[in-house]
Amino acid sequence: MKIAITGGTGFVGRHLAAEFGARGDDEAVVVSRRTGVEIDDVDALAAALAGCDAVAHCAGINREIGSQTFQRVHVDGTAAVIEAAHRAGVRRIVLLSFLRARPDCGSPYHETKWAAEELVRVSGLDHTILKSGMIYGPGDHMVDHVTKAVRTFPIFATVGFRERTVRPVAVDDAVDVLIAALHGRIAEPTVAVMGAEELELGAAVRRIADLAGGHALYVPAPLWSIRLLARVAERVMVVPLVAKAQAMMLGEGVSSPLPLAPEPEPHLRPAHGLDPDRIRAALPEGGFTARDLRVVAWLARRRRLRSGTTVRPAGSH
Template sequence: MAHCAGINREIGDQTFRRVHVDGTRAVLEAARRAGVRRVVLLSFLRARPDTRSGYHQTKWEAEELVRAAGLEYTVLKSGMIYGPGDHMVDHVARAVRTFPVFATVGFRERRARPLPIADAIDVLVAALEGRMPNQTVALMGAEELELGAAVRRIAEVAGGHPLYVPARRSGASASSRR
């Protein structure tokens, strides 16, 4: 059984706790009742305990529920997964078409290893087939990119030619940028 449900922002009664923790508990109970022996959980790469992020904390708690359930499991800790219909891809493509100017504040500091959805599905299927029993596996793409480079690549695929404007962070001094 694959459990890939999750939210990245809370809206009304759709809270991180309710979706990630209570939802996982309900999935595990349903799996037991149905005689399911293997559960694959899609989590997040930076999920961890004792953090101020409700998202990271509840994803970690869901992982711990799966690990302690007494079923065969695989926890897939994904970073950035992208593909057709993806929120980030759609958002950047729409932005490029409507207002093709991007300020690149902070893009250089953050890096990502985006994973194509087809590759993520291949790993999910392998886990469902039992090829990674009782493991926690990081899902990341082969290529590490600065987020600005990822945005530029999406823009190119979307057929846009955005203008990138380097912008300083407010309060940054010349000496702190060296």
């Protein structure tokens, strides 16, 4: 099969493309801003999808930056991918959504992810919607940010005074489920993709921190303070310690789907929980530095431009 991957240079997309390359059974076409295709450009998408049998729609963002809004990427982008698929004769689409994406919940991230699901459901294409929990692995935000935080700050704020639970999904497991869906091996049109282990959020943080060598003091913080932190972090950090959408995720837990959806067949479900070996493989170098601040990054770009050094544009997440 020839399969297009939107968001193919993002976290999950590049792992999916790499797996296709390693297996050699399917041909992957990477589609992203870095390959010159905007997610809402139907003509460019149709050209990229030409000759493909299916599309893995992995493009998404967890915070809005300039013109890259939730509406544009999640809703308009999905509508454009569907139209392009029809033009190119693509028969199947697999949408990577979020476990608790739903309407009327007060979070633009969750609501636009749900709107994308609804577009796929009425698209007329063969489809599978994967409502996935938090995915972790090399290049993620979860292990990366917890690691850098506990290495940098003496105090780590856990979310709320009542522990919520999570079922983290290893990225290699998520990729296996995506490939099964692309090949039409998942019977249900919408399934919940969750890791094999459910644990309290604080326990997940401590497991990562222990392997990262962090020694922070863990202090429970009210949800409103985490939401405030997210607002500040989005304004001042290149990649925020926690985004507003992530604050909501952490506040309600990520261990059950909303609306309810079945899991895939037992032999297709993720086999791993928050696995120590997979955590080690995802650990970044060092902690947070001044270069993680937007103003410092902006000044560095100005210096490079003045010296004539080109800067590669940032890709989507």
